[in-house]
Structure formats: structure tokens, C-alpha cells
Amino acid sequence: MTSAYAVFPYDPASWPDGLRRIARPGVLERWGAVDRSPHAPRLVAVPDGGGDGDGHGWAAAALVTARPGTAYVKIVDAVGDVPAAAGAVVSYAGERGLVQVVWEGWTVSAEDAVASGFAPLRPPLTREGPGAGGPGAGYVRWLVAEDVAEPAYYRQSTDFTCAAVTALVARAQAGAERWESLDRAAELTLWRDATNFPACEPVGLGVAVRRRWPTASVEVFLDTDEPVLLDHLSGSEREWRAVLQQASRADARRTGVPVDGRRLSLAEVREAVGRRERQVLLLVSLTTMQGFDVPHWVLCHGVVPGAVVLEDPWCNAAAGESWVDAHLLPVPDASLDAMSLLGEDRVRGAVLIGPG
Structure with a gap:
């Protein structure tokens, strides 16, 4: 796990050069496809040995978001040196007193997530209906002692149920x-x-x-x-x-x-x-x-x-x-x-x- 990271604003209209060098265009297109502003999106970046800290020379980066009023942060995607990016987010979360990091399985493999200390989540019971899409897999890492049994996730199929x-x-x-x-x-x-x-x-x-x-x-x-x-x-x-x-x-x-x-x-x-x-x-x-x-x-x-x-x-x-x-x-x-x-x-x- 690494603790050397920097946090940058999320701005799909002007991605930092350091991010563009390590992220595939399809990934950045998905990152900017929706208005994530209600959930405090930001970039957690790991500079490489030659970086100057101003957005150039990134070894890894992750897009992270979270609901307000909660105690977790979510990795939407990690690019570049994926283990380094995951470690940076874990450090970021720990320094802010959060209790959990979750990871959407858009691009990360189960093997890489587990190697970074994350456990696979149970697949959701529902993948159809309004808003029920999303990644087919997800992962969780608790930063505190926990003994929480995991139910299966079921998304309501209407706005009122x-x-x-x-x-x-x-x-x-x-x-x-x-x-x-x-x-x-x-x-x-x-x-x-x-x-x-x-x-x-x-x-x-x-x-x-x-x-x-x-x-x-x-x-x-x-x-x-x-x-x-x-x-x-x-x-x-x-x-x-x-x-x-x-x-x-x-x-x-x-x-x-x-x-x-x-x-x-x-x-x-x-x-x-x-x-x-x-x-x-x-x-x-x-x-x-x-x-x-x-x-x-x-x-x-x-x-x-x-x-x-x-x-x-x-x-x-x-x-x-x-x-x-x-x-x-x-x-x-x-x-x-x-x-x-x-x-x-x-x-x-x-x-x-x-x-x-």
C-alpha cells in the first residue's frame, strides 16, 4: 500500500495530462458520461518518480466518489499501476476517518482486487429495470474491525416499493x-x-x-x-x-x-x-x-x-x-x-x- 498521493479536481472537460497518458479513452468517456457532481468526485493520483506534482508524470490514478453523509469512498475505476492506485485510495480514506472503500468492477479483475486487499461482493439479484445497471462485480475493503453479514443486493423496481x-x-x-x-x-x-x-x-x-x-x-x-x-x-x-x-x-x-x-x-x-x-x-x-x-x-x-x-x-x-x-x-x-x-x-x- 502506498501513502504517496495527490488529490485533483474532477473535470471531464479538461482531464489532466498525467491522466490522459495512462487512461484509455473509453474509460475517460465513461467517467464523464454522467453528472457525478452530487457525490464529490475527485481524482486520487500517484505521481511517478519523475513527476513534478502538478498533474504531470502520473504512475496511477483513481476516480473516487461517495454519497454525502456516509463513511465510505468508492473507486469507480483505477488506471495505470492499479495496485498503487488502490493503495493510494485506501490511504486517502483512512486519513479521513472513513470505514470502508468499495470498488466498482468495470475494469479491475477479481485477482487484482483481492491482491489489493478487497473482498468480492455478492452479485446483485437484479440487473434490469430503471437504474439497475452498473458493473457486474464489486469489491469491498473495510478499514475497521467488522463482523457484518452480507445480504444479497436487490434493487427496487419502482420509485415507491x-x-x-x-x-x-x-x-x-x-x-x-x-x-x-x-x-x-x-x-x-x-x-x-x-x-x-x-x-x-x-x-x-x-x-x-x-x-x-x-x-x-x-x-x-x-x-x-x-x-x-x-x-x-x-x-x-x-x-x-x-x-x-x-x-x-x-x-x-x-x-x-x-x-x-x-x-x-x-x-x-x-x-x-x-x-x-x-x-x-x-x-x-x-x-x-x-x-x-x-x-x-x-x-x-x-x-x-x-x-x-x-x-x-x-x-x-x-x-x-x-x-x-x-x-x-x-x-x-x-x-x-x-x-x-x-x-x-x-x-x-x-x-x-x-x-x-
């Missing part, structure tokens, strides 16, 4: 659902049972999980008695969805799903997930990670020092993301605490699932 997907992935990881049964029919069927049209609110989701897996332990945390996820609606459009949420609470009482009216703390999330007793479906806003305030369900399934590990069933291909960004995603406790307070009243919604 995140809750259903997180529940299905949670149950598959727990052994209550076969991975091969996760498909669009299963996703939409569970969404139909949980939806408040089109979003899934916490109580309705908890009830749907209980109906789908009646032997599972299900508990809902929601620190308000008022309807949620309706701030953008008014009049009759808000009113009939509020009625449905009241019906969900009645269903919860009837089916024995407890609804705790206090705010679930991040310490409790860490404790539940860290002991592997329960998985946590957590409602978050995408403002920090994606730049738009949309409620979204993620699965909290692991913990590492300083961060909670998520499965996010959605990725933003328009900003250069792929499934590699959304899989085994570490989010610092403080960031997750802030992004999981939603709406004008800043409420937190969660569904905890455990063995029966």
Missing part, C-alpha cells in the same frame, strides 16, 4: 424467505398490502410484515399519533390517507403488533442490530445522501465502529451511482440520526423484526 424490498431482504437474510423468491411480483404484492398510496407508513408496514410472516416478532416505533408522510398533501388527498393510517393502527391492535409511541434512539438501533437479535427497517429522508427530501426506507442490518451498515434498495444512476454505492453502506451515527427525523414535526419511524 422501498419498504417492501427492505422487508423482503430482511426476511431473506434471516432465513425466513428464499433469496430466489425475491422478484418483482413479491415486491409489488407486499407493497400492495402495506401501502398508504404510494408510500408505506410505519404502522401499515409493520402490519403487512406480520401478515406476510406471522411467526416473526414485529414492533413499530413512531413518536407521533398523527398521520405521517402527508406533509406534501392537503384537503381530500390528505384526509383519505389519514383514514387509512387510522385503519392501520386498528389492524395493529387486532393482530397484536405493538406500536411504541416513543422515539427509537440510534443507540437502540445499534444495540438491536449489533446483537443480531433484530433487523431495523428505518425511515429516512434522502436530502443528505441524494439532495432531495423524499422519505425512503432502508434496512439497518450491521454495525461497525462509528457507523450503522445499511442496505439501500435505491441508487441514483443519473449521478453515477450503482448498486455498489447502496450495498453494505456505512452511515455515521450522527448522520443517520439526523436523516431519520422526517417531516415538519421531525418524527422517526421504524419497524423492528426479530425471530418469532
